Amino acid sequence: MPGWVLIIVRSLVFLVLLFVTTKVLGKKQISELSFFEYVAGITIGSIAGEVVTGLEGNMVHGALALVVFGFVTFLVNFLAIKSKKFSDFAEGKSTVVIKDGKILEENLKKEKYTLDELSALLRQKNIFKFADIEFAVLEPRGNLSVLLKKENQPLTPKDLQMKMPNEKEPQTVIMDGNIVDESLRCAGKGRGWLYTELDKLEVTLDNVFLGQVDSYGELTVDLYDDKIQVPAPAQRPLLLATLKKVQADLEIFSLETNCEKSKEMYKRNAEKVQKTIDMLSPFLNG
Structure with missing residues (x-):
């Protein structure tokens, strides 16, 4: 068999095999990775790449190695669910790096983070003063969770003792100029109502790129022609x-x-x- 044909065949086989392996391992494998998942993901990808391009190698051996690494990763995830101690060992533990506005230097050094790196993570959350922070936790997957001090937290309707309505998922009733009847039914509306609302907004269906009905039953639209100003719902x-x-x-x-x-x-x-x-x-x- 010619080499280029062999590469195509191996590529297709391992593409399917990698897809099945990832599906079995679950969404964690494609989200922020833990230490073990990071190592396993790199190894699985390296095995697949080597077997696909290594024409002299045995494809069955490569497939076996990939299945073994996939099974070990699945087993580690399963054990991490069953055992907190094993989870802490395999995936790591959270580390408090700021407490009551004070940086815990020892914990920061333990996680091998510099002050500049910590500042960068805080700036990503629009926080620029350490003194404003009640505590900050460096999670096992590398992201930073921050709780501001009470006086620095933004006001919420609950703080003002305001009752707010429950929000429901907006229903997309128009997509690319076409009416989505199923979403329209979920919103409790009909085509007659939709055409009436479009007339109120003085727009035509074929010029609507996206139309949504919110939890209040109001229609908002995005038009193909961005120069047209659509009035906001005023009911x-x-x-x-x-x-x-x-x-x-x-x-x-x-x-x-x-x-x-x-x-x-x-x-x-x-x-x-x-x-x-x-x-x-x-x-x-x-």
């Missing part, structure tokens, strides 16, 4: 503004009337509308 802000106007009108009516009974009625209903506004504001603020 929720408009409804909130209308409720506020109603509440203000009721308060004005309560001040203008001389009838005590009517004044009390307007005032009571103004309070009810205000409670409704307070409850719906997290949902209606665009």
Whole structure:
């Protein structure tokens, strides 16, 4: 068999074999690697490359070596799941490098990281002052996990005691100018509604590259023609503004009337509308 044909055959065989091996080992093998996974991945790739291009070598022996390394990697992953001690040995342990704003130099040296490398990892997280950090942990896979001190953490709706609606996955209802009916059904909408919303935005279906329906049932679109400015959905802000106007009108009516009974009625209903506004504001603020 000619050498070039042999290379093609071996390449196809080992491409399939590597794919199957990676599928068996799982997603960990293609994510951030631990020490053992890093070594095993390099070795498996080297074996495949050597067998594919080494015309004089035995392809069966190469395939056997690849299967052995794949099995050992699978076994190590399995044992790491079953045993915490073995997991710490094979995959490493987390190391605290900053605590209460102070760098732990010994731990940093132990992990063979320089101060510049630590600073670079922090800058990637938009952190520039060590004093702002409660603690930072260097994970076994090389990434840095950081917890800022309480006073340096950004405010959340929970801190402000605000109730926020649950977000749902946006449904892509238009893709490359074509309607995705299954996503449209998942969003609880129909084609009639979609065409109505497109008319409101003054765009045509064939000019829409991507269209999505969010958890509030609003349609947002991205057009092929980037020069066209598409107005942002305004239904929720408009409804909130209308409720506020109603509440203000009721308060004005309560001040203008001389009838005590009517004044009390307007005032009571103004309070009810205000409670409704307070409850719906997290949902209606665009």
